[in-house]
Amino acid sequence: DAGVTQSPTHLIKTRGQQVTLRCSPKSGHDTVSWYQQALGQGPQFIFQYYEEEERQRGNFPDRFSGHQFPNYSSELNVNALLLGDSALYLCASSLRYRDRAPSGANVLTFGAGSRLTVL
Amino acid sequence: KQEVTQIPAALSVPEGENLVLNCSFTDSAIYNLQWFRQDPGKGLTSLLLIQSSQREQTSGRLNASLDKSSGRSTLYIAASQPGDSATYLCAVRRSYGGSQGNLIFGKGTKLSVKP
Numbered sequence: 314d315a316g317v318t319q320s321p322t323h324l325i326k327t328r329g330q331q332v333t334l335r336c337s338p339k340s341g342h343d344t345v346s347w348y349q350q351a352l353g354q355g356p357q358f359i360f361q362y363y364e365e366e367e368r369q370r371g372n373f374p375d376r377f378s379g380h381q382f383p384n385y386s387s388e389l390n391v392n393a394l395l396l397g398d399s400a401l402y403l404c405a406s407s408l409r410y411r412d413r414a415p416s417g418a419n420v421l422t423f424g425a426g427s428r429l430t431v432l
Numbered sequence: 433k434q435e436v437t438q439i440p441a442a443l444s445v446p447e448g449e450n451l452v453l454n455c456s457f458t459d460s461a462i463y464n465l466q467w468f469r470q471d472p473g474k475g476l477t478s479l480l481l482i483q484s485s486q487r488e489q490t491s492g493r494l495n496a497s498l499d500k501s502s503g504r505s506t507l508y509i510a511a512s513q514p515g516d517s518a519t520y521l522c523a524v525r526r527s528y529g530g531s532q533g534n535l536i537f538g539k540g541t542k543l544s545v546k547p
Contacts, residue, residue, distance in 0.1 A: 317475070346533030355436070355521055355537030356476070369534050403475055407532045421466075421532055423475035 315340060317406050317424035325430045326394050334389045334427045338406030342422070344368075345387040347379060348403040350426070356403055362387050363409050394431045401426040434459045438522055438538035445512055446546050453507040453541045455522030460500050463525040466535065467496050467507050470519045479520075480507070484527070512545045519543070 318337045326332050338345050344363045348356035358371035362381035381387045385406075391398055404424045435458045445451055455465070464483045468476040480489045480496040482505070488497040495508040509516060519542045523535040530536075 344533055353539065355523075355539045356535075358534050358536070361531060361533045369529075369531060371534075401473075405476075405533055409532075420478055421535075423468075423477070425475040426473075428473070 317404055317422050319402075319404050319424040319427050321427055322425070323428045323430075325432060327432050328394055328396060330394050330431075331390065331392045332394060332429060334391075334402050334404075334429070336387045336389070336404030336406075336424060338385050338387070338404075339422045342406035342408050343385050344407045344409045345381060345385065346405045346407070346421075347387070347389045348405065349373070349398075350401040350403055351397075352400070359389070391429075396431050399429060399431045401428050434462075434524065434526060434536050436522055436524055436536050436538035438520075438541050440541060441539065442542040442544070444544040444546065447512060447514060449512050449545075450508070450510050451512055451543070453509070453520050453522075453543070455505040455507070455538055457503045457505075457524050457536075459526070460503055461527040462500065463527045463530055465496075465498055465505050466523050466525070467494075467505075468521040468523060470521060470540070472518075476521065509543075512543075514545050514547050517543055517545050 346361040347359040350356040360370040365381045376392045378390045403426045407421045439454045466481045467479045482498040493510040498505045519540040521540045523537040
């Protein structure tokens with residue numbers, strides 16, 4: 314059973330450019346959350362998608378946007394990149410309504426992340 | 433505003449020692465608290481989840497406790513092994529406005545277990 318897969322694993326961009334990161338949730342999960350983890354810091358919640366809509370959002374500017382597709386996969390887009398956007402971007406998936414999940418299936422599952430470097 | 437603090441930031445111990453990692457949070461209105469492990473450059477692996485109504489959870493050599501009223505949690509690792517070397521992160525889910533995927537993390541404790 315495949316877990317959460319993210320692509321690309323590493324990428325380098327320059328200031329002002331735009332980037333798209335992709336996430337495929339764990340099989341059976343319908344909710345995707347995105348986190349930013351700067352070096353030496355804990356992950357910070359960016360936003361969460363369910364039923365193709367943004368449901369919750371953390372304290373991130375509008376340069377950060379996302380999308381969820383009918384197959385539950387998701388994209389994170391960052392426009393006008395800044396040096397401070399350099400970080401590990403983590404995707405996590407889950408099942409929104411626990412009572413629909415077999416026991417033990419509804420665990421928040423993280424991908425390995427996409428490492429973004431902005432020069 | 434909920435803030436999560438982890439102490440110490442780094443810890444180095446010899447193999448076989450028992451150790452305790454600490455996590456504190458400023459707002460006791462939490463739904464649950466979770467401990468994660470992160471290996472260098474990797475994603476997060478959930479270790480233990482404690483619901484707000486629970487006092488502790490155990491899994492193998494790991495035991496996590498929760499004192500919601502004082503805003504504290506500890507992760508106890510028994511008989512540490514070099515394979516336990518990783519960063520350990522504590523995260524809380526808020527009672528109001530939170531969700532399973534919307535967690536507030538501490539900065540983590542980097543653990544090194546020497547053979």
